[in-house]
Amino acid sequence: MSYLESLRVFVRVSELGSITSGGRDLRLTPAVASKRIKELEARLGVRLFNRTTRKLTPTEIGRDFYEHARRVIAALEDAEAAVAGLSGRPRGTIRVTAPLGVGRRVIAPLSQQFQRDYPEISINLRLSDRKVDILEDQIDMAFVLGVLPESSLKQRKIMDAPRVLAASPDYLAQRGVPRIPEDLKAHDCLLLRYPRSPEYSWTLQTPEGNLRLDLSGPLDCDDAGVLVDWARAGGGIVNRPRFELAQALASGELVELLPETPPVPAVLACLYPHRRQQDPKIRLFADFMVRACRSALV
Numbered sequence: 001m002s003y004l005e006s007l008r009v010f011v012r013v014s015e016l017g018s019i020t021s022g023g024r025d026l027r028l029t030p031a032v033a034s035k036r037i038k039e040l041e042a043r044l045g046v047r048l049f050n051r052t053t054r055k056l057t058p059t060e061i062g063r064d065f066y067e068h069a070r071r072v073i074a075a076l077e078d079a080e081a082a083v084a085g086l087s088g089r090p091r092g093t094i095r096v097t098a099p100l101g102v103g104r105r106v107i108a109p110l111s112q113q114f115q116r117d118y119p120e121i122s123i124n125l126r127l128s129d130r131k132v133d134i135l136e137d138q139i140d141m142a143f144v145l146g147v148l149p150e151s152s153l154k155q156r157k158i159m160d161a162p163r164v165l166a167a168s169p170d171y172l173a174q175r176g177v178p179r180i181p182e183d184l185k186a187h188d189c190l191l192l193r194y195p196r197s198p199e200y201s202w203t204l205q206t207p208e209g210n211l212r213l214d215l216s217g218p219l220d221c222d223d224a225g226v227l228v229d230w231a232r233a234g235g236g237i238v239n240r241p242r243f244e245l246a247q248a249l250a251s252g253e254l255v256e257l258l259p260e261t262p263p264v265p266a267v268l269a270c271l272y273p274h275r276r277q278q279d280p281k282i283r284l285f286a287d288f289m290v291r292a293c294r295s296a297l298v
Contacts (some may be wrong), residue, residue, distance in 0.1 A: 003043065004076065007069050009036040010048065012067045016139055018056055025040035025095075025124065077279070088232045090281035091120035097134075102268065103127035103243045110292045114285060121191030121281050129192060129224050134181055134271060141272040141283055143289075145241065153271045154288060158293045161241040165202075166254040170234040178237075181211055181261050190227040190252045191220040202239050210264060227257035239263050243297050268293065 013022030013033065023033025036263060048062035060068060077092070098107040101197050104127065111123045126132075134142050134153060148155060165184075178184055181204045191200045200220075203212045217236050221227055231238035232253050238245070248254040271285055 002039070002217050006036040006043075007110055008038040008073060010031050010040055011066065011069050011073050012138070013037060013049075013056070013198050015136070018104060027124075042168070056096060059223060066106050067214055075129065089120060090118065090279075090296070091187060092286055093122040093124055094281060094283055094285055095124045095126075095140045096137050096143070096285075097132050097137075097141075098128045099127065099145050099224065100127050100129050101228075101240070102143065104144050104268075104292055105244070106226070106296050109290070110289060110296065114288050117288075118281075118284065121285070129222050139272075141270055141285065145266050145268050146267055148267050152272060156270050158263040158268045158270065158290050160266045161243065161297065162248070163239060163262060164242045165237055165239050165257040166245050166249060167237045167257060168232055168234045168254055169252070171231075171236065172255060174234075178257055181206065181213060181258060184213055184215055184237065184258075186219075188219070189215040189217040190236045190238045191215070191217055191222055192227060192228050193220040193222060204258070204261045206261045211261070241266050252266070258280070 006174065009022060009026060009028065012025050014018050016022045016025060019033045019037065020030045023205075026033070027277060028036070043079060044065070046061050046065075047059055047083050048065060050057050052058055096107070096111065103125070108125060108127070111125055111294070115121060115123050132139060132142060145161065169230075184202070189202070193200060199215045201208050201212050205211075219227075219230055219235055221230075224244070226245060226247070228237050228240060230236065232248055237257065238254075242249075245254055249256060270289060272282060272286070
């Protein structure tokens with residue numbers, strides 16, 4: 001078993017590019033993860049990584065061995081899933097990612113509830129508003145909030161999430177209230193941006209059809225929660241799902257804008273590789289989260 005565990009560590013370290021990140025992903029300390037790699041190298045009699053103080057890169061042998069090790073781990077996970085399905089006792093770890101806002105408010109508490117109901121299943125949850133590569137990062141399930149991408153992944157739509165444009169009373173008192181969509185071009189729009197993200201635009205629903213507006217502003221961030229905080233503090237206009245702004249709208253901290261031409265709704269969905277839908281714990285988790293999210297966000 002220690003050899004298989006060392007293989008798991010090697011695969012995750014290779015994929016994440018560092019012993020610390022690979023170990024953390026498997027809930028191991030850097031010292032333990034490093035020990036696993038050294039044990040594997042000793043067993044094989046080769047160096048799998050070139051190490052410097054700043055960088056960890058696989059050797060040519062390490063790159064070749066990774067491809068074989070990854071298939072071994074995938075085959076083992078498939079075998080474990082098959083046994084769990086036959087035994088009626090799903091078990092193991094599910095690696096999940098979600099956007100920060102809906103992740104904190106909905107996915108995290110529901111994941112905890114699921115884990116209490118199924119104690120033999122562990123949830124490894126990572127929250128980020130940045131785009132993730134499900135296959136590259138070995139994610140079992142990703143929740144997305146926005147426009148569903150064209151993808152070879154299995155997609156399960158959970159619900160449409162209406163979006164709202166909003167700003168604080170102080171901001172509106174200073175800058176005026178936009179009356180038509182084009183007025184937004186003269187305002188400070190708070191934008192969600194991250195490295196390698198596409199140019200940002202907002203698409204609004206109008207009687208003539210959807211209207212795409214390329215907008216700008218002095219503040220942008222890769223954390224949507226920060227955008228909401230900036231809006232509440234008078235920093236500009238934010239475009240977020242209504243459930244994220246509901247409390248601030250109800251308290252009067254934020255004021256809804258252009259309700260007759262709202263943004264196109266976001267789609268909340270979960271995505272996972274097709275081969276993972278054969279895993280009982282993935283099917284179980286997906287079914288639970290689809291039902292629970294719909295109930296939580298009514």
